[in-house]
């Protein structure tokens with residue numbers, strides 16, 4: 001990505017971002033229902049939970065999301081729908097697993113994700129990816 005990203009002018013970056021933000025996501029078909037269900041529970045129940053940062057908010061099983069969205073964490077790095085936290089719903093499972101592996105090995109450097117990804121086992125990564133890729 002580096003050659004592609006550095007070749008773009010600032011205005012082009014804004015245009016590309018606007019274009020992608022307007023695309024409709026097409027979720028994957030769930031192949032293993034029980035694995036996706038396990039991934040869902042991992043996504044919401046870990047401490048800190050993935051959902052705490054990544055969820056677009058207001059979803060089931062997250063009584064704290066409303067509080068965080070409007071509260072002190074809403075505009076910081078942590079919080080529902082924060083602009084610098086990528087949205088994961090509808091992303092391809094293979095991409096999610098690949099990025100988690102890259103974070104875990106340190107090949108991709110993140111602000112918080114290296115530690116988060118390193119704490120997930122292989123099966124955990126696949127389960128969480130199956131769950132996320134199935135959400136529109």
Ligand code: HEC
Nearest residue numbers: 048049050053084085086096099100110111112113116128
């Ligand atoms: C404290 C906030 C936080 C938590 C908790 C968190 N993430 Fe992240 N995640 C981020 C941020 C911020 C990024 C952008 C890269 C970076 O700066 O680390 C990211 C990036 C990612 C990406 C790459 C997305 C892309 O488009 O390339 C994936 C996949 C991901 N996180 C999955 C997870 C999973 C699964 C969990 C739970 C095990 C989790 N994250 C927990 C904040 C968080």
